[in-house]
Amino acid sequence: MAASATPRIADHPPVAVAFSGGLDSTALLHATTRSGAHVVALHVHHGLQPQADDWAAHCEHVARELGTAFACTRLSGAPPRGDSVEAWARQGRHRALHDMAIAASADLLLLAHHRQDQAETFVLQAMRGAGLGGLAAMPRLQWRDGLCWARPWLAQPRDAIRAYAEQHGLRWIEDPSNSEPRFARNRLRQTLWPAFPSAEAGLARAARWAQQADALAAEVAAEDLRRLSTPERLDLAACSRLSPARASNALRAWLGGHTAAPSSLVERLLAEWRHGSTASWPAPGGVLHAYRDGLHWAAEAAPVPPPGMVDLSRPGLYPQAEWRGAWLVEEVVSPGLAPARLTQLAQRAREGGEQFQHSPRSTLRSLKKACQEAGLPPWRRGGPLLFDGPLLVAVAGLGMDARAFAKEGEPQLAISWLEDSALPQREAGQEASA
Structure with missing residues (x-):
C-alpha cells in the first residue's frame, strides 16, 4: 500500500x-x-x-x-x-x-x-x-x-x-x-x-451484556490460570476438577496465549483427555500434547538445524534462533563447567545411542531413559546437545552432564536451556554474542 x-x-x-x-x-x-x-x-x-x-x-x-x-x-x-x-x-x-x-x-x-x-x-x-x-x-x-x-x-x-x-x-x-x-x-x-x-x-443491548459476560469470564480465567498454569503447562488434572463451564473457560484462555483454537478443539480435548494419558491434538500453528496430566503447546516443528559450533565460555544469554531457544551461561561455585571446555562446543541434534549422567553419584543412563526420568516430554528430546569433542557436555531441557563437571576450586560456569517462551522474562542486557 x-x-x-x-x-x-x-x-x-x-x-x-x-x-x-x-x-x-x-x-x-x-x-x-x-x-x-x-x-x-x-x-x-x-x-x-x-x-x-x-x-x-x-x-x-x-x-x-x-x-x-x-x-x-x-x-x-x-x-x-x-x-x-x-x-x-x-x-x-x-x-x-x-x-x-x-x-x-x-x-x-x-x-x-x-x-x-x-x-x-x-x-x-x-x-x-x-x-x-x-x-x-x-x-x-x-x-x-x-x-x-x-x-x-x-x-x-x-x-x-x-x-x-x-x-x-x-x-x-x-x-x-x-x-x-x-x-x-x-x-x-x-x-x-x-x-x-x-x-x-434490544440486539445492541444484548451485545453490551455479552461484553460484560466476556469480561467476567476473562477475570475468572485469569484467576484460575494463576493457580493452574504456567506459560508452558496447563494442569489438566486440576482443571478437570472445575465445573465443566469453568474448565472450558480456563482452557480457552490458556490456548489463546498460543493459538487461535476453534471451539471444536476445546470440546474434543475436554472429552478425550483421561488422567495419565499421553495424547496429541493438531492445532493452528502447532500441536497440543497431554503428558503426565499436563497440557503443553509445541509450535510447528521446524527442520532439524545442521550441526554447528558455539562458544559459551563467557556468562550471558546465547540465542539459538534455529532451535527456538537460548543457552544461558552463569557463573557458579559448583557444579559447573570449566570455561576452557566451552570455547569450541559442537551443537547438534540427538542421533540415538547417547548416554547421560545427571550427577557424579548417579548411574550413567541412556539419554532416552534420562529424559523419561526427568519428565522431559517426548517432543522436547531432540536437542540441541552440546559436545566437547566426543564428551557430552549439556542437553537442552536436562542440563549439564556430570562427566564434564570442572574440578573443585576451578572457575566454573553453569549452562541451562531456555525455550523461546521463557526468553522475554530475561533482561535484554544478558544477551551475549554467540
Whole structure:
C-alpha cells in the first residue's frame, strides 16, 4: 500500500477520523471538527468500485472545506481466489488506518459505527455460532498497537445521525455496494430491520451484556490460570476438577496465549483427555500434547538445524534462533563447567545411542531413559546437545552432564536451556554474542 503524505499539526496530537465519505463518517468528521479538536481525515481507497477515485477526491474536498488535514491510502493487490472480498477489504482498511494515524502522530482514531452496526454484528456473529467474544461485537474503546480505536456513536441510532447530517446540510456518498445482496450484512439489512424495526435497540443491548459476560469470564480465567498454569503447562488434572463451564473457560484462555483454537478443539480435548494419558491434538500453528496430566503447546516443528559450533565460555544469554531457544551461561561455585571446555562446543541434534549422567553419584543412563526420568516430554528430546569433542557436555531441557563437571576450586560456569517462551522474562542486557 502507498500512502500520501500526512500534514503534521503542531501543538497537540490530532484526532484521526476514519472517513469513507458516507453518511455516518461525514457526520462524525463534521461533529469532531466542530468540537475544536485538531482533526485529520483518513480515507482508504479500496479500488473495488469504478467511482473510487471520485470518492477519494470528494473526501479530500470535504476535508479541506472543514479545515481538516487529509490523508489517503490506496490498497494494493486483490483478495486471493475464493477469499472473502469483505474480509480482505476490512483487513487492508484496518492496516491502512493504523499506519496513517501513526504517521499523523495521532493516538486516537474515531470510527462512525452506530447502534445498528452493533446490532448487525451481534446477529451475524450469533449465526456463525460465535462465543462470548464474538457476541460482544464491537468495543466502544480498544487499544491496538499504540492506537486507541474509539466508536463514540455506538449507542446512537442511525436516524439520529441522518437527522444531524440533514440539519447541517452535509453532502455524502451513497455506495452502491451497500445494496448488493451478495454481502451478508446487506442481506441482513434488507430483511431484518423491515421485519423487526424495533429489534435494533434490544440486539445492541444484548451485545453490551455479552461484553460484560466476556469480561467476567476473562477475570475468572485469569484467576484460575494463576493457580493452574504456567506459560508452558496447563494442569489438566486440576482443571478437570472445575465445573465443566469453568474448565472450558480456563482452557480457552490458556490456548489463546498460543493459538487461535476453534471451539471444536476445546470440546474434543475436554472429552478425550483421561488422567495419565499421553495424547496429541493438531492445532493452528502447532500441536497440543497431554503428558503426565499436563497440557503443553509445541509450535510447528521446524527442520532439524545442521550441526554447528558455539562458544559459551563467557556468562550471558546465547540465542539459538534455529532451535527456538537460548543457552544461558552463569557463573557458579559448583557444579559447573570449566570455561576452557566451552570455547569450541559442537551443537547438534540427538542421533540415538547417547548416554547421560545427571550427577557424579548417579548411574550413567541412556539419554532416552534420562529424559523419561526427568519428565522431559517426548517432543522436547531432540536437542540441541552440546559436545566437547566426543564428551557430552549439556542437553537442552536436562542440563549439564556430570562427566564434564570442572574440578573443585576451578572457575566454573553453569549452562541451562531456555525455550523461546521463557526468553522475554530475561533482561535484554544478558544477551551475549554467540
